[in-house]
Amino acid sequence: xxxxxxxxxxxxxxxxxxxxxxxxxxxxxxxxxxxxxxxxxxxxxxxxxxxxxxxxxxxxxxxxxxxxxxxxxxxxxxxxxxxxxxxxxxxxxxxxxxxxxxxxxxxxxxxxxxxxxxxxxxxxxxxxxxxxxxxxxxxxxxxxxxxxxxxxxxxxxxxxxxxxxxxxxxxxxxxxxxxxxxxxxxxxxxxxxxxxxxxxxxxxxxxxxxxxxxxxxxxxxxxxxxxxxxxxxxxxxxxxxxxxxxxxxxxxxxxxxxxxxxxxxxxxxxxxxxxxxxxxxxxxxxxxxxxxxxxxxxxxxxxxxxxxxxxxxxxxxxxxxxxxxxxxxxxxxxxxxxxxxxxxxxxxxxxxxxxxxxxxxxxxxxxxxxxxxxxxxxxxxxxxxxxxxxxxxxxxxxxxxxxxxxxxxxxxxxxxxxxxxxxxxxxxxxxxxxxxxxxxxxxxxxxxxxxxxxxxx
Ligand code: ATP
Numbered sequence: 144x145x146x147x148x149x150x151x152x153x154x155x156x157x158x159x160x161x162x163x164x165x166x167x168x169x170x171x172x173x174x175x176x177x178x179x180x181x182x183x184x185x186x187x188x189x190x191x192x193x194x195x196x197x198x199x200x201x202x203x204x205x206x207x208x209x210x211x212x213x214x215x216x217x218x219x220x221x222x223x224x225x226x227x228x229x230x231x232x233x234x235x236x237x238x239x240x241x242x243x244x245x246x247x248x249x250x251x252x253x254x255x256x257x258x259x260x261x262x263x264x265x266x267x268x269x270x271x272x273x274x275x276x277x278x279x280x281x282x283x284x285x286x287x288x289x290x291x292x293x294x295x296x297x298x299x300x301x302x303x304x305x306x307x308x309x310x311x312x313x314x315x316x317x318x319x320x321x322x323x324x325x326x327x328x329x330x331x332x333x334x335x336x337x338x339x340x341x342x343x344x345x346x347x348x349x350x351x352x353x354x355x356x357x358x359x360x361x362x363x364x365x366x367x368x369x370x371x372x373x374x375x376x377x378x379x380x381x382x383x384x385x386x387x388x389x390x391x392x393x394x395x396x397x398x399x400x401x402x403x404x405x406x407x408x409x410x411x412x413x414x415x416x417x418x419x420x421x422x423x424x425x426x427x428x429x430x431x432x433x434x435x436x437x438x439x440x441x442x443x444x445x446x447x448x449x450x451x452x453x454x455x456x457x458x459x460x461x462x463x464x465x466x467x468x469x470x471x472x473x474x475x476x477x478x479x480x481x482x483x484x485x486x487x488x489x490x491x492x493x494x495x496x497x498x499x500x501x502x503x504x505x506x507x508x509x510x511x512x513x514x515x516x517x518x519x520x521x522x523x524x525x526x527x528x529x530x531x532x533x534x535x536x537x538x539x540x541x542x543x544x545x546x547x548x549x550x551x552x553x554x555x556x557x558x559x560x561x562x563x564x565x566x567x568x569x570x571x572x573x574x575x576x577x578x579x580x581x582x583x584x585x586x587x588x589x590x591x592x593x594x595x596x597x598x599x600x
């Protein structure tokens with residue numbers, strides 16, 4: 144079993160400004176998290192890569208940004224009002240609450256080595272259904288006619304805009320619509336840091352296809368999505384497909400696979416993305432509830448039909464957590480007593496691309512370093528640091544996951560060159576100051592496993 148790194152990660156995330164607990168000075172809000180200066184850059188990089196791969200690099204997927212608040216009937220049509228619930232059990236003895244279908248993953252608060260129900264004092268109630276949607280009121284009157292929901296998934300904003308997008312863009316089936324946005328679920332048992340939270344971001348794509356061609360598209364998307372995770376640098380042996388069996392399969396789904404990632408420790412392999420064949424369920428439901436036709440007219444073939452939908456749904460926060468877990472390593476440094484902590488992010492995902500360090504605060508070094516940092520900032524996120532021992536400064540950037548350290552020393556001002564130090568193997572190369580942007584850009588484009596000093600011929 145891989146070691147449990149979540150605890151180390153939670154403290155590093157706070158110390159270095161990746162992730163803070165929400166409203167911490169008030170004692171925190173249950174399972175809601177804030178992204179700090181490094182975290183927001185990391186998550187934005189993840190979202191940008193998804194958007195590029197899913198929308199910009201394809202001519203058969205269009206982007207959308209639908210509102211969080213929707214007509215309440217949307218959630219009746221989608222089945223969320225009646226069915227988006229988890230079975231909840233209470234323990235009368237210790238007052239703890241659990242998801243009845245996840246008891247095997249839970250701990251008895253009185254005896255953490257046991258599962259709820261296994262300890263002699265446990266008094267579990269019968270399960271009752273608890274709806275996970277957050278309710279609020281639209282307008283000044285707080286009555287049942289004004290109830291709206293915070294969306295529990297972004298997908299419905301895509302379904303209700305299917306014809307708007309198709310007609311505006313004149314896309315032909317098969318084509319997709321993608322969006323990134325917040326979703327809210329009043330989870331019974333949130334936890335494991337940002338793995339399961341009550342407010343999170345989803346990156347979802349619905350691909351509309353002709354019935355009968357759905358399984359072929361499903362297989363293609365399954366593979367494309369696994370490849371996307373691999374290209375982020377997630378280790379192959381930490382990823383697996385999990386197929387939903389009959390019991391797990393949602394009533395509307397024809398097939399569903401999760402992409403699971405090994406978070407290590409007791410959490411182990413868990414879902415980070417779902418790839419689903421949703422049939423024509425959603426569009427048919429919205430047709431019925433809205434009484435508006437949601438058919439696609441295939442003029443060339445002279446036929447009309449309600450398309451089937453292949454959905455890919457990934458949590459931006461959950462995949463960011465997977466990237467952090469995958470990246471974190473604590474290792475010995477040859478010839479040094481103290482080891483180091485490294486966030487070995489793919490350079491393209493790293494919140495800061497380069498640290499710029501004058502070796503000393505004299506002899507024109509800070510001036511040259513500041514000039515270089517200013518030039519680099521036009522292209523990349525750069526951190527300038529002139530305080531403390533150089534080894535210390537490198538270590539701080541190793542923890543932030545910064546792939547390149549650029550040092551200006553006594554020779555730099557005379558020769559107009561600098562040292563680039565590589566985070567992963569700590570190798571160094573000497574390059575002309577005017578070549579730095581070019582060299583770093585080359586490494587950012589390269590596969591990250593080769594983005595080290597060994598590349599330099
Ligand atoms: P679970 O069974 O774990 O509750 P789910 O199967 O309901 O999850 P989906 O509705 O398929 O999840 O959501 C798609 C993706 O959204 C998930 O793979 C995950 O990455 C993300 N996600 C879902 N719920 C949460 C949450 N509470 N916190 C963070 N991310 C979430």
